[in-house]
Amino acid sequence: MQPARLAAYDIACRRGDRVLVRALSFDLKPGEALHLAGPNGIGKSSVIRILAGLLRPAWGHVEREGALALSDERLALDAHRPLGEALAFWQRIDGGEATRADFGLENLRDVPVGYLSTGQRKRAGLARLAASGAQIWLLDEPLNGLDTHWGAAAQAAIEAHRAMGGIAVIASHQPLGLQRLRTISLLEHLP
Numbered sequence: 797m798q799p800a801r802l803a804a805y806d807i808a809c810r811r812g813d814r815v816l817v818r819a820l821s822f823d824l825k826p827g828e829a830l831h832l833a834g835p836n837g838i839g840k841s842s843v844i845r846i847l848a849g850l851l852r853p854a855w856g857h858v859e860r861e862g863a864l865a866l867s868d869e870r871l872a873l874d875a876h877r878p879l880g881e882a883l884a885f886w887q888r889i890d891g892g893e894a895t896r897a898d899f900g901l902e903n904l905r906d907v908p909v910g911y912l913s914t915g916q917r918k919r920a921g922l923a924r925l926a927a928s929g930a931q932i933w934l935l936d937e938p939l940n941g942l943d944t945h946w947g948a949a950a951q952a953a954i955e956a957h958r959a960m961g962g963i964a965v966i967a968s969h970q971p972l973g974l975q976r977l978r979t980i981s982l983l984e985h986l987p
């Protein structure tokens with residue numbers, strides 16, 4: 797894996813006519829993880845979209861070195877295809893290697909993506925992320941909809957990614973059980 801880096805310099809986030817977050821800076825190197833914390837509506841998803849390059853910061857800038865993959869509530873898999881086919885299709889496009897992370901999807905490979913339950917959809921999204929080969933993972937509420945077992949499996953997959961030199965940014969209002977985790981509360985970055 798090429799050395800990755802993700803850094804934010806004095807970022808401000810505006811949505812509509814409201815500034816949500818200001819003066820947010822960090823610098824993440826291989827193996828590091830950041831938890832963006834804060835209550836509903838504070839701007840966690842908006843910051844993730846800025847880091848992904850999908851939303852322009854009102855101020856400041858982001859520097860990325862390495863490929864980036866995003867997992868959020870929008871499942872990036874074709875709803876009408878069987879899950880196994882949908883994952884294989886994107887794995888060919890994304891060009892990643894087969895992942896060892898187990899999201900318990902083996903028995904669901906013939907089920908159309910659109911029929912998956914909330915937790916199964918979340919696991920499918922994480923499986924696509926894990927198979928992408930991207931060094932930088934952006935995860936927006938990765939534990940939402942997951943039971944205790946699969947919540948722990950998702951966090952184990954993040955730890956395995958870090959152990960291989962990957963970077964993870966996790967936006968979540970829930971506590972996380974990751975090692976050496978840096979936490980930034982967006983409550984400390986209100987305008």
Ligand SMILES: Nc1ncnc2c1ncn2[C@@H]1O[C@H](COP(=O)(O)OP(=O)(O)OP(=O)(O)O)[C@@H](O)[C@H]1O
Pocket residue numbers: 811812816834835836837838839840841842843969
């Ligand atoms: N396109 C938009 N235009 C204007 N306001 C928006 C837009 N998208 C989101 N917002 C507002 O920005 C604020 C932050 O939303 P965001 O989804 O980033 O918060 P969050 O911290 O991720 O919340 P949650 O924990 O509920 O997912 C909310 O008040 C939301 O209504």
